[in-house]
Amino acid sequence: MDRMNALETFVAAVDTGSLNKAGRAAGVTQSAVSQQIKALESLFDQELLRRSPQGVRTTDSGQIVYQHAQKILNNYKSLLDEIDALSGSLHGTMRISVSNFLGRMIVGPALVDLNHSYPELDLVIKIEDRRVDVVRENYDLAVRTGVLGDTDGISRKIATLDTILFAAPGYLDQQGAPTCPDDLARFKFIHINEHTNVARIPLEKDGTTTEVAIPVGLITDSPELLKQAVLRGAGLTRAPRLMVEDQLQDGTLVQVLPEYRVTSKDIHLVYPRRSAMNTRLRLVAQTLCKALAAYPFVTVLTDFSDPG
Numbered sequence: 001m002d003r004m005n006a007l008e009t010f011v012a013a014v015d016t017g018s019l020n021k022a023g024r025a026a027g028v029t030q031s032a033v034s035q036q037i038k039a040l041e042s043l044f045d046q047e048l049l050r051r052s053p054q055g056v057r058t059t060d061s062g063q064i065v066y067q068h069a070q071k072i073l074n075n076y077k078s079l080l081d082e083i084d085a086l087s088g089s090l091h092g093t094m095r096i097s098v099s100n101f102l103g104r105m106i107v108g109p110a111l112v113d114l115n116h117s118y119p120e121l122d123l124v125i126k127i128e129d130r131r132v133d134v135v136r137e138n139y140d141l142a143v144r145t146g147v148l149g150d151t152d153g154i155s156r157k158i159a160t161l162d163t164i165l166f167a168a169p170g171y172l173d174q175q176g177a178p179t180c181p182d183d184l185a186r187f188k189f190i191h192i193n194e195h196t197n198v199a200r201i202p203l204e205k206d207g208t209t210t211e212v213a214i215p216v217g218l219i220t221d222s223p224e225l226l227k228q229a230v231l232r233g234a235g236l237t238r239a240p241r242l243m244v245e246d247q248l249q250d251g252t253l254v255q256v257l258p259e260y261r262v263t264s265k266d267i268h269l270v271y272p273r274r275s276a277m278n279t280r281l282r283l284v285a286q287t288l289c290k291a292l293a294a295y296p297f298v299t300v301l302t303d304f305s306d307p308g
Contacts, residue, residue, distance in 0.1 A: 003043075004076065006036040007069040010048065013037065014066050015135050015272075017055035025138045040065070070273065078278050090280050091120035097134075098143040101223045101243055102267070103127040107143055110291035114284065121280065129193065129221050135272050141281060142270040143288065145240075153270045158289055158304075160264040162297040165201070165256040166244055167236035174233070178257060181212040188217030188235030192226050195219060201238060203260040238262055241297045264299070267292070 012022035013033060023033040041048050048062035058066055080092070098107045108125060115123050126139075134142050134153040142153070145161065167187075178184055181203050189199040199214045217235045220226050227244065230237055236256055247253035269285055271277065277285075285304040293300040 004073075006040050007065075008073055009033055009036045010040055011066060011069050011073060012138065013049065013056055014058055014062070016138065017057070017136070019051075019056060021138075074273070074278070077280075082279065090118045090283065091122075092280060093122040093124060094140045094280060094284065095124045095126070095138065096141045096143070096284070097126045097128060097132045097137075097139050099129050099145060099223075100127055101240065102143055102145065105242070106291050106295060107288055110287050111284070114287045118283075129223070134270050140271065141284060144268050144270060145265050153272050155268045155270045156302075157266050157268050158285070158302055159267040159292050159298055159300045161240040161242060161267060162299075163238050163262045163265050164241045164244075164258075165236055165238050165262055166230065166248070166253045167256055168231055168233050169251065169254045171230075171233040171236070172254060172256070181210050181257065181260065184212050184214045184236075184257075187214055189214040190226055190229050190235045190237040191216050191219045192223065192237075192239075193219075193221050199238075202263045203257065204263075205260045240265060242295055245297070 009022055009026060009028075012025050013019050016022055016025070019033045019037070020030045023030045026033070037049055044061065044065065046061035046065075047059050048065055049056045050059055077092075096111065103125070104127065108127065111123055111125055115121060131144070132139060132142050134140075165184075175187060176183075178187070184201075189201075191199055197216055199216055200211050201214060202209050202211045204210075214236075218229055220229065223239070223243065226237055226239065227247075229235065231247075231252060241248075244253050248255060269288070271281060282304055289300050289303050292298050293303075
């Protein structure tokens, strides 16, 4: 029995709650996963997992094995990374989830360049706007903006994006351009990913913050559709300035209430556990921070040179 491989399979089964999912992640059958778990149970002479139609969960003995297996696997990965670092090379596979806007504009190109510099480092990049659980879904890293939602992973804020309210000039001409926050109540707000009838947007001026309520007229999970809806005069919205700067410059979009500051949007890295911040992950994090720092309207908070 390959004990390291068996421990890795066991941890995957516990993290996903499923032998089938653990098998798919490892590229083996469910029966092969079951055989590895049984081999571990024979090795420790203990039942490690209890199986049910809802999935698998650890016994008391299984929880102890799980906790130690995580440490063993992470230490082993760190060992490989440090050995690789001596030769200036990194290898292995990293599964990364990133939102559409960041993925296509900043993160994706930066990771492609990184892959060119480290050809033995295999990157699997998923561009998706849903909130992933890095632990349950077996991701090494997720890059997300705004609210993270529930996750068992560790999050770290690395940067902020300047955001603005904006609309098409024709829509403002039709509705009458707002001159103060209270005027926004007669507009329609285009929301992304948030199912609510009213958008509450904090606006700051001269040290005073005012939260305004804007009726929601359209909800989408696509940043591109959000932009198209605004361009077609369906309403106004809030988004990172970087996403629409070209349209602001050519006049196809107009900033709304430019004298007011809209709350910035946070950028987080989310990874499975703090000890997972190994050499590979740190290299990716440093690459992303450097790429973000090259753009206007982005404030980078760390370069990941410290071990936090």
